[in-house]
Amino acid sequence: MHASKLLIIAALLFGSGMAHAQKIGSVDTVFKFIGPDHKIVVEAYDDPKVKGVTCYVSRAKTGGIKGGLGLAEDKAEASISCHQVGPISFDKPLKQQEEVFNQSLSILFKKLRIVRMVDVQRNALIYLTYSDKLIEGSPQNSVTAVPVDRQISIPIK
Template structure:
C-alpha cells in the first residue's frame, strides 16, 4: 500500500514536471503595486504582451505575501493562487501562428512557489465568435486549483492581419 502511494505521488510529480520546459519565459513588466495591509502584503500588477498576437496586452494582478506574513504564518515559499486578468486591444492586431485547438496554448507562466506551483495564462481562439479568450489559472502539484479568471478580446469589427 505504501509503495503504491509513493509510486502514484512520484508519477504525479513527474507529470507536473513535463510541461515546465514548454512554459514560455515571457517578460512581464510590473506596472503597479498596491500595499494592502501593515504586514507588507501587496497586490502586484504586471503587463504581458501576447507574443503571437501583436496589439493585445494582458494585465495580471496577483497577491504577493510580505516578509512579516511569511514569518508569522510559515509556508515561506508559496504565494496564493488568486489572480485577476484583463486583456485588451492596445494597437493594430496581427495574429501569428497561434494554436487553434480547443485547449489553446500557454502565453505566460510564472512560479508561485518554490515547488511546482505556477500562475499561467492560456490563450484560446473562439473562431465561431471571432474572439480571443485569455484564461489565468494556477497549476498546482496536488489537486490543481479552481481559482481562475477569464478575459476576452473580441475581433469582430476589428481589422485583423494574419501572418502566414
C-alpha cells in the same frame, strides 16, 4: 553537498519558463514588521504571438520574511483583463488553445498560468488565468476576451 544540489535544481525550475512581465504597480494589503508587506501587484504581459494585445494581471504577493527571501507561496487568486492596445496582427497561425505565459508563485511547483483560446465563431481571443501545483491546483480562475475586427481573420493551425 546534497542541499546545494537541491538549491541548483530549485533555481533551474524556478527560472525556467518564467513569463516576462512588466510591473505596472502594487498596493500594500498587510503591514509586516519584518520583511516586505503583503501586496497586490499588477503586471502587464504582451501576447508574444498576437501583436497589439496586452493582458493585465493582478495577483497577491506574499511578504514577510519568507516573501522577502522568495520562499513564500503566493495565493492562487488572480484577475486578468486583456485589451487591444494597438493594431492586431499575427505573424504565424495560432493553436486553438495554447499557454502563452506562466510565472512561478512558489520556489517549487506552483505556477500562475495564462492560456489563450481562439473563439473562431465570434472572431475573438479568450484569455484564461489560473494556478496549478504539481499535486493539486486551484479551481479559482479569471477569464477575459479580446474581440478582433471581423475584417481580420484569426489564423488557426
